[in-house]
Amino acid sequence: NAGVTQTPKFQVLKTGQSMTLQCAQDMNHNSMYWYRQDPGMGLRLIYYSASEGTTDKGEVPNGYNVSRLNKREFSLRLESAAPSQTSVYFCASSDVGGADQYFGPGTRLLVL
Amino acid sequence: QKEVEQNSGPLSVPEGAIASLNCTYSDRGSQSFFWYRQYSGKSPELIMFIYSNGDKEDGRFTAQLNKASQYVSLLIRDSQPSDSATYLCAVSNTGNQFYFGTGTSLTVIP
Numbered sequence: 001n002a003g004v005t006q007t008p009k010f011q012v013l014k015t016g017q018s019m020t021l022q023c024a025q026d027m028n029h030n031s032m033y034w035y036r037q038d039p040g041m042g043l044r045l046i047y048y049s050a051s052e053g054t055t056d057k058g059e060v061p062n063g064y065n066v067s068r069l070n071k072r073e074f075s076l077r078l079e080s081a082a083p084s085q086t087s088v089y090f091c092a093s094s095d096v097g098g099a100d101q102y103f104g105p106g107t108r109l110l111v112l
Numbered sequence: 113q114k115e116v117e118q119n120s121g122p123l124s125v126p127e128g129a130i131a132s133l134n135c136t137y138s139d140r141g142s143q144s145f146f147w148y149r150q151y152s153g154k155s156p157e158l159i160m161f162i163y164s165n166g167d168k169e170d171g172r173f174t175a176q177l178n179k180a181s182q183y184v185s186l187l188i189r190d191s192q193p194s195d196s197a198t199y200l201c202a203v204s205n206t207g208n209q210f211y212f213g214t215g216t217s218l219t220v221i222p
Contacts, residue, residue: 031208042116043156043200043212050208058209090155101146101210103155 002026004104006091012110013081021076021107023091031094032074033058033101034066036087043090049074081111115139118201118213126221131188133216135201138182145177145184148200150215156200160186191220 007022025032034046035058045058049068063085065077074093078085091104115138125131133147144163148156162168162175162184174187184203188195198215 033210035212040214042214043202043210045210048208056208059211100158100161101156103157106155 004091004093004102006089006104006107008107009105010108010110012112013078014112015082017081018077018079019081020078021089021091021109022073023075023104024073025091025093025102026072027093027102028071029093029095029102030071032068033092033094034064034074034076035090035092036060036085037090037106038087046076046089081109083111085109086111116201116203116211116213118199118216120214121217122219123216124219124221125191127191127193129191129220131191131195131218131220133186133188133199133201133218135184135186135213136182137184137201137203137211139203139205139211140179140182141205142179142182142203143206144204145175146202146204146210147173147175147184147186148202148212149195150198150200152198159199188218191218193220193222196220 004025033048035043047066049055052071089107092101094101117136146161147159150156160175168175172189176185200215201213204210
């Protein structure tokens with residue numbers, strides 16, 4: 001039982017490049033989330049998916065797109081990376097209601 | 113703009129003492145309140161959640177909620193060096209949108 005897994009662990013991009021961050025959970029959770037964490041800013045919700053087939057914007061969605069591929073997988077795409085997107089990205093999952101959010105190990109992204 | 117405010121610290125307490133962590137929030141519609149612990153370079157992990165006014169105890173941890181004052185706190189009794197971490201307060205009004213504070217850094221001195 002791996003919980004929540006994320007790939008890659010670390011990535012360096014040049015401005016304007018695109019990439020997809022992958023997230024998968026094996027806990028049969030309905031809800032999945034993408035956050036970014038920046039020094040002094042705390043965790044901020046980018047997008048969430050309350051259930052398979054649905055996605056909704058969070059607090060800071062601009063510059064990102066998401067796909068809930070199936071119940072297990074929730075990906076985050078940066079179409080044209082910008083230095084302001086340099087951050088640590090966490091994926092999380094939970095049952096309905098979100099009481100117990102389980103976080104993945106994070107992806108450290110550097111955009112030059 | 114929904115705000116969750118925490119004193120960034122650092123907060124230092126001697127081993128065996130009580131650590132008190134505080135959090136205030138701006139959205140009166142908030143229904144659920146959470147405390148997460150995050151070790152340096154690691155992901156957050158849930159410690160406790162509380163929905164109703166009053167205290168909720170789990171082992172050495174006690175969460176306290178006062179909705180009228182828009183205030184939630186976490187007490188850690190018999191603090192241990194392994195409790196040294198950043199503690200994140202989070203609130204939610206819908207169950208899906210969570211707003212996190214910037215965290216309080218706690219150091220427990222042996």
